[in-house]
Every structure is written in C-alpha cells, then in structure tokens.
Amino acid sequence: QKEVEQNSGPLSVPEGAIASLNCTYSDRVSQSFFWYRQYSGKSPELIMSIYSNGDKEDGRFTAQLNKASQYVSLLIRDSQPSDSATYLCAPWRRNSWGKLQFGAGTQVVVTP
C-alpha cells in the first residue's frame, strides 16, 4: 500500500461545478496536510494547508481533514478552466525534517 493514495483521474468537471478530490494516507502520525497544484510543465504550487480536523476554506477552495479516517479532501467550487491541473496531496509529520511524501496526484480537467 502506498503511503499516500490519490485517484489519478482525469477528473472531468463542467465549468461552474464542484470538483472533489480525495487523498488517503497510511501514516497515523501525519499531522498536517498540504495541497499543491501543478500545471502541465510547471512546478508544484502550494494552494492549501490544513492542520486540524474539520474544514478550512480559502476562496473557492475548501480542504477537509478527518484524521480518524486518515482522509483529506479538496473541494474546488465554481470550477474554472484555469483550475485544470494536477493536484498533489502531501502529509507532513513531526520529526520528518520537513520531508513530505507526495501522492501521485489527481488530474482535473474543467470543460467549458
């Protein structure tokens, strides 16, 4: 079992709809989670971080964390063509020297 699992996609989402991305992780000591967006041919860009159970909203993005279920998700509301990218999930855990274990990412395609 991989440490971080994401559906590879592509996840096709109509413009204006909600995109729902999921990430499960195997390490129970993971404490924080980061979501990165990566456009094709570009580098990963941090878009969200979440440290505690529950929801965190930032603009059109909402991250949801459930540590008991070892599950984190990212919702993109009012999806736009500019949201078409690969989204990477990365748990952080204490005593890891800042190392992150990245999921392989979910490709999102927003169709007009």
Add this chain to the structure above:
Amino acid sequence: NAGVTQTPKFQVLKTGQSMTLQCAQDMNHNSMYWYRQDPGMGLRLIYYSASEGTTDKGEVPNGYNVSRLNKREFSLRLESAAPSQTSVYFCASSEGGNNQPQHFGDGTRLSIL
C-alpha cells in the same frame, strides 16, 4: 521575489557525462530538497538537507550526490549520467519547522541520450 531559483532550465547530456544542477533560495530557509518527477511516478525525493552542513538520502539517491554549499545553495550532481536519469528535477526549500510547507523552483528538464 525570486524564491527558489534553479539552473539550468533545460539540459541534454550524453550517457556517461557529468553535470551539476544548481539551486538557490532567498527565503532564509533551513531545509532544502531535491526531487525528480517522472510521468505517472509523482515526486520522488532524491536527497535532502535538513539544515546547513547536513545532507541525507531520500527515496532514490543512487547515481546522485549533493552538496549544501551554504544556507542558500544546494546542488545536485550526476557523476555519470544514465538514460534512466532522464527526468524533471525540482529543488524545494522550507523553513524546516513544524507544519512548514515546501516551496519549489521552476525545475530542470534533463534528457540523457
């Protein structure tokens, strides 16, 4: 507002040649990382430096060496390039403390013929 700067952006090597990829950050971060990204494989950690003066192996260190030259700079060296090292290489940095994310450079696209 440079952040993490990688050079070069593109490089083509022949098998057996050596090369050093350069990375510098201007955010006063303590920790720096080198990744490679291959299609379908996600980001894989090659080496990291938790703080100035320290380096350690990541998930895929074979065929690579690193140098943490100072707090700003962290270089990755391929001593004898192999076609299997064709990849996109990313350098990243972070403060290194609790709950700190990593910030990435633009990447180096390396082809080995």
